[in-house]
Amino acid sequence: MTDPLIRRHVQDGIATVTLASPGTLNALSTPMLAALEDSFAALGLDDSIRVVILAAEGKAFSAGHDLKEMQGFRTAPDGGKAQYQALFDRCARVMQAISALPQPVIAQVQGVATAAGCQLACSADLIVASETARFGVNGINLGLFCSTPAVALSRRLAPGAAFELLATGDFLPAPRAHALGVVNRLAPPDQLEAETLKLATSIAAKDPAAIRLGKRAFQAQLGQPLPQAYATAGAIMVENVLLPATAEGIQRFIDRK
Template sequence: MTLKNTMTGNYLLREDNDSVATIIMDTPERRNALSSQMMEALHAELEAIATDRTIHAVILAANGPVFCAGHDLKELKTISHCDGHAALFAQCSDLMVRIVTLPQPVIARVHGMATAAGCQLVASCDLAVATQSARFATPGVNIGLFCSTPMVALSRNIGRKHAMRMLLTGDPITADQAWQMGLISDVVADDMLENVTQELAEKIAAKSASTVKIGKEAFYRQIEMPLNAAYDYASSVMTANMQTTDAGEGIGAFVEKRPPTWRHE
């Protein structure tokens, strides 16, 4: 096992444990709000990871009592013109799309509160592990700012009625409710969060990175297609996947009853 700790500016920490990179939001005094600087730092780190063939899975975590409180409302208040607000929301959208399009799976490691764009951040990740005490909310309606961009990720993860209830009331939901709705993939005891998330990331990182990349991209593309188009697309993906080195190795290893040796290509 190799462990590397690095600082990434004043907003993030990064810990690499073999082929798993953990990005830690590190502005607990600001409730890890998604300021323009925080979003810039996150986007830059993800861009670096996207082309790093040694990293096969990513964990997104946070320091302090809150996972992420969403947009920095003080920053929003200081922007006095429409173009500035448009640029900030576009920056947030670009960050969420970068998570979805990242070649490596991204797992949110959630504790405390994840609200508004912080809830959007969780919904944008491929998987999310949360503590029993975690809470999730889209409370913008309570301050006259409907959570319209968080709605995009939220409504692609949970049922319409559940999404609308969260958006229209602003009420927080528990981790168990979030799991039942499909917003998160796992609920664990508070003291098990890091271990369970790391084990999950390592299990995924042990697979063929090229196969996981193919599958992640295909998942998000097919899910928006009509049924017949989705099957046509998925069939073409599987056909291309069959031609890869790792598919040949994996099938051969299964037939020969031995562990595969991945080349990640």
């Protein structure tokens, strides 16, 4: 039997999904993407899970797509076009599944996150990174512009700054990524797990229905014109304020005065 590509651990309503292929630098091969897709689908149906942490084993968070696998596609009669399209389509589904999960997702980035690996980290709702971590969309150094990773990166970083990274292949050190708002929290390498768990525990302590509605509202309004964004957020906020737990929380606050 082969070792699983991902491991899952659940404690106190927090699920940790760990990429467990350090020998490949946690490359997002077709099997790895399939494993992530299945895991996210199961998590989305589990009401007991309040927060998801996405972590990785080894020195790299993820080096992106498996380049050996990609080169192998070229032997197909069409030069690999159908296989490349299937790979990028599956990758897009995985990234969108993170946004669609009802639970907040925290990427715990301990090392380098490059190309589709950077895309994976930036698709999470929050990022906690080691001070020694680095982020890059450096496919251009191989002659491949990271167009799909650009989708996630450009939603966390100013367009000009994102395009510079995409066009130069330069890496973004975690402290600089934190200063630019890509990373939410920094931690020394030996405190990364504790800092991530601290953030996850804080969110898990909040009303889960409100958090789920809030994530849905936040994701839905992104990129919408201002009137539509307010209409979307307002409708979900009405749904939220009508929850019994919300009524009780507001009344407790009033009664304290």
